[in-house]
Amino acid sequence: MKFVLPAVAATATLLSPVLAEARQVTFETTLKPYGGNGAYLVLYVTDAAGAYKGTLWMAGGKAKYYRHLSDWQRASGGRPAEIDGITGASVGSGKTLKITLDLADAMIDAGYKVHVDTAVEDGMDNPSEVVAPLAASASGKPLAGKGYVKSFTVTF
């Protein structure tokens, strides 16, 4: 089930109060052709100290499976409010998830990191499979994950 992504979407915790201080950031996640049911993915942000700041996107609709995204579950407490309004369908084998968000300027180049947790039914759970810096210098450079993520690219 493909969904049309909003051009502008952000959680309450990450939305900048003044639009002029925000920038559009695109996150593109391509999965390996692992041959199984749709994968659950979650993208979330931690600060330089490693403290949880907020969730960018949850791909996967059934809350009973969120515990398999264990790092996110532990960091955010798995509270439904964290993903209210930013949930979509799970991502199929070999498919790409592309989301574009407005992020506050203050978050970029401040040592913040984007984590990607993945999990597949009857497969592996990969907490923090990809950890990418939210830095302009890393824009457009794809990172590979050790689990199901073939490439993860942050573009400013």
Place this chain on the structure above:
Amino acid sequence: MLRRLHGLPGIALALALAVTALTGAVLSVQPALDRAAAPAIPAAASVADLAAQVAARHPGVSAIRLRADGSLTAAFDDGDTRGVERIDPATGAGLGPYAVSETTRFFTNLHRSFLAGDAGRVAAAIGALAMLGVSVSGLMLLARRLGGAGALLRPIRGTPAQRWHGELGRLAAVGLIMSSLTGLWMWAGTFGLLPETTGANSAVAASGGAPAPVGTLTGLRAVKLKDLRELSFPDPSDPADVFTLVSAEGERLVDAATGATLALTPATALERISDLVRTLHTGRGAWLLGLLLGLAAAAVPVLGGTGLVLWLRRRGARPRIAANVPARMADTVILVGSEGNSTWGFAGTLHAALTAAGHKVHTAAMNDVTAAHLAAPRLLVLAATYGEGAPPQSAKHFLARLARLPGRPAVAVLGFGDRSFPHFCRFARAVADALEARGCPQLLPMKRIDRRSAQEFAQWGRDLGGALGHDLVLTHVAEPPKTMPLVLAGRELYGEAVGAPVAILRFQAPADPRTGAPGRLPTFEAGDLVGIVPPGDYMPRFYSLASSTRDGVLEICVRLRADGLCSTFLHELAPGASIDAFIRENPAFRPAKGRGPLILIGAGAGIGPLAGFVRANAAGRPVHLYWGGRSAASDFLYEHELAQHLAERRLTTLRTAFSRDPEGSAYVQDRIAADAPRLRELVKQGAQILVCGGRDMAEAVTRALEPVVRPLGLDLPALKSSGRYVEDVY
């Protein structure tokens, strides 16, 4: 109503239900295969031991799961190697990587969601609801047909489609109901409709000390391996992380350093039920149950196919009544009791005429009578009579249902029958009496129509119009039945010398005029009826068939009646001449299945179907034939054939009686009385009695048989209801 609830969803969703059921049946084999393949779990092993063994081999182990299919797996990330591995429960050794086969995944997704994601899951749930409704309503319909819930296991009689549908249905119903209910529960769980307990208290404080060897942790030792669901290892980089052990008892958090149980959340009742539901639906952990459920599911396509055949036959059998108003809104209700379709035709004419006069009319079968019908101001009952005064096909349950319903509409009863029969319109009389006894005011006195006379029907229409206060013109044109041509191939004439001519006539389908290839006979068996429409008439006359399609010829025995239009026509037929005929099935008049003994009793032309049964007895079951004629020299029908059947053991004994025999006149009932001890023994062994012949003979035979069966504690009505005494009487 119940039939509609059963049939419409069943047929509309037949294809989807077949897919869900067949994929379910395929998946049901998996638990049995898994059980054979998966290594057994040692009964006494504890989780701690196995965890230690696995941790020794994989320092980066993150989770150990005992899956529903019985396999034990470990997920690990050792840095350079990572993956999910199958584990031997006894030794902790690796058995290779874990992967669900592509085929199983495909079938599972097809079963759960028709390969269409969440929307497909919703469709599958709708299908499960429909399956539940169809199964329950099917059982109720079967109980009604067999005579109550207690009678559900009685033998099912009828056409092959009816038998298959009924037998498979009652075998599979329980399994299908269970699968639908458990499937719906699982669907509710997946869509978050069942209340879920949140994870264990995360405000638990781990001791934070150096991790102890896994095998020594008391919290893990406390749980047996066979109860394990999932053991999550703590994250090595986080000293505050704990072991999470989910097992049959619930969720237990265990400290990595001290081994103490920090929190224990017992499994809720809902979780236990969900576990049980999962086992009941998939058969995982109960492989025999899984296979049985799979068999029940495999019956669904056959049920759908036979159901479709039955539905089409019902629709085809009943003529359409145009502009049929719902019962609640009708001011006049017409209830029809019809054996063939002729009475329905009259009802259609009446319905159209009343509607044209401005009434709101609802027409239905008498069997379907409901309180709504009796609540209407006026009720018109059109009832044919079958045989000796028995109710026709569409009115069998009318009187019983009527007794349970309230309502006293104004009634007029119209009976259809044949004056030459002694009990002319007896059933219609019974209906009229029952309605009068309830206090229903009479619109018109009961009228009886002889041999579907259109003039008498029109006269009744004028009387009804008078009672209603307006003109009512009923011009009924009988619909001729669909016939096919048959050509006379051969004839044998008996009994002329004794004044009772009987002809054995053999017909074949006409050959193709262009190629000369022999034509195809319709499908029939000995015991069925052929309806022959003589030229110059529209009403068919029925004769019992003495042969089956596979004999390649349609054979009947016709007694010449002085004033019989059809019998005269048939007796005068020359070989090669053509007749118009159609087949009417008579599934009740058949030898019962199996190899139990048969007692065949007949007289005169009634020997036809009985000879057909003997001819078809290739299996050599015991068959005892009693037959009465007038003179052995003149009208001994099938004399040579029966002698041959005796030699071939298709016929065990033959007793004849001739009423004009110079040496001693006797009737067939005399032979029965003389053989009473032997017949009693046969009935005790479970013999079935089939009687074919005239009314008088049938009555005499009944009187002769009563004393035969009474010492066994049986009587003829009891034998009739269990299908062990069947009659074809004319």
